[in-house]
Amino acid sequence: MEKLAETHAPVPELVQRRWSPRAFSSRPVEPEKLRSLFEAARWAASSGNTQPWSFIIATKDDPENFGRVLQAFNENNQAWAKDAPLIGLSVAALNFPGSDKPNRFAFHDVGQAAATLAITATDLGLQLHQMGGIFPDKAREIFGVPQDYEVVAGLALGYPGDANALPEKLRERELAPRQRKPAAEFVFTGQWGKTAPVLAPKS
Amino acid sequence: MEKLAETHAPVPELVQRRWSPRAFSSRPVEPEKLRSLFEAARWAASSGNTQPWSFIIATKDDPENFGRVLQAFNENNQAWAKDAPLIGLSVAALNFPGSDKPNRFAFHDVGQAAATLAITATDLGLQLHQMGGIFPDKAREIFGVPQDYEVVAGLALGYPGDANALPEKLRERELAPRQRKPAAEFVFTGQWGKTAPVLAPKS
Numbered sequence: 151m152e153k154l155a156e157t158h159a160p161v162p163e164l165v166q167r168r169w170s171p172r173a174f175s176s177r178p179v180e181p182e183k184l185r186s187l188f189e190a191a192r193w194a195a196s197s198g199n200t201q202p203w204s205f206i207i208a209t210k211d212d213p214e215n216f217g218r219v220l221q222a223f224n225e226n227n228q229a230w231a232k233d234a235p236l237i238g239l240s241v242a243a244l245n246f247p248g249s250d251k252p253n254r255f256a257f258h259d260v261g262q263a264a265a266t267l268a269i270t271a272t273d274l275g276l277q278l279h280q281m282g283g284i285f286p287d288k289a290r291e292i293f294g295v296p297q298d299y300e301v302v303a304g305l306a307l308g309y310p311g312d313a314n315a316l317p318e319k320l321r322e323r324e325l326a327p328r329q330r331k332p333a334a335e336f337v338f339t340g341q342w343g344k345t346a347p348v349l350a351p352k353s
Numbered sequence: 354m355e356k357l358a359e360t361h362a363p364v365p366e367l368v369q370r371r372w373s374p375r376a377f378s379s380r381p382v383e384p385e386k387l388r389s390l391f392e393a394a395r396w397a398a399s400s401g402n403t404q405p406w407s408f409i410i411a412t413k414d415d416p417e418n419f420g421r422v423l424q425a426f427n428e429n430n431q432a433w434a435k436d437a438p439l440i441g442l443s444v445a446a447l448n449f450p451g452s453d454k455p456n457r458f459a460f461h462d463v464g465q466a467a468a469t470l471a472i473t474a475t476d477l478g479l480q481l482h483q484m485g486g487i488f489p490d491k492a493r494e495i496f497g498v499p500q501d502y503e504v505v506a507g508l509a510l511g512y513p514g515d516a517n518a519l520p521e522k523l524r525e526r527e528l529a530p531r532q533r534k535p536a537a538e539f540v541f542t543g544q545w546g547k548t549a550p551v552l553a554p555k556s
Contacts, residue, residue: 164365201539261463265466337410
């Protein structure tokens with residue numbers, strides 16, 4: 151299944167095709183594709199090149215570790231993520247390396263790595279679904295994540311599957327058109343709330 | 354100038370070619386390319402589709418507004434960003450829309466939009482340089498950014514220029530090879546710090 155963004159201006163094909171499915175095929179993800187995904191995340195930008203991102207991952211063919219990751223997801227997300235071939239958690243280093251000075255960009259740069267991974271997944275025929283609905287403290291306990299790190303988001307990744315295999319409520323969401331507010335509402339010039347001329351609707 | 358990432362596994366060309374130059378050409382960025390950049394950012398993923406990102410931008414041919422953005426950068430960044438054809442600031446909505454409940458993913462998802470914009474810039478022959486070295490409170494004052502938003506990062510964007518035009522110290526940095534820690538140091542399975550088997554160095 152594909153779910154193209156309905157764009158108002160041309161965007162790279164990988165951006166247009168990226169989306170967050172809940173229905174995944176049971177087809178395993180090839181190890182070389184996993185290496186490409188994390189290699190791409192590795193080259194994301196970060197403030198002062200601090201690279202504050204880590205990932206804890208498990209594949210479905212490793213049921214013990216898969217179950218450990220799944221426990222960190224809330225019930226709603228467990229319901230569909232249990233069928234993805236790979237699940238995981240992103241983790242942020244909260245301080246600058248070797249210091250106790252907080253890095254204001256810790257979450258921001260984990261987001262950059264995650265977005266780079268998502269776009270790369272699309273390039274490989276895969277899709278990534280990120281989840282806010284997780285238990286960060288439970289995840290910290292399960293995996294022994296140190297105090298100066300914080301578990302950020304849940305991840306599910308695989309080849310897109312059959313929406314009809316989802317429970318009815320999730321199936322509706324899976325098939326609904328993708329929605330975003332227009333760029334004119336969030337790109338400003340000169341003053342907060344004043345649409346940048348280049349994005350202002352033509353009169 | 355190009356500055357390819359030296360990857361350990363194949364990554365999409367746009368990921369390999371993306372980097373953060375300080376030397377920009379004076380060539381203006383075409384309005385249709387600006388529309389594509391923010392359209393791409395628009396389609397980034399966000400927790401619960403909250404889309405917490407905004408951008409304040411100014412082009413060099415609009416000296417008044419360009420100067421306002423530049424004032425929000427620290428001196429080190431002003432030194433080179435003053436010559437970029439477009440500069441800006443990213444801004445995060447701190448709460449869930451229409452509520453005072455903090456959105457834990459505000460900065461994370463601004464990072465996702467910024468990374469998507471950066472990759473799109475590369476696709477258009479442009480490059481984006483993000484900056485942590487800004488004065489968020491000064492920026493809030495200059496642009497009237499509301500209290501439930503926070504200015505996140507500085508941005509400079511344009512066609513890459515001539516590194517030789519930079520002051521010596523910046524020129525060295527501009528020409529130095531790109532560095533990242535290996536993925537084996539940040540992708541774990543089963544326990545914090547235990548490299549995922551798929552990324553473990555072959556023995």
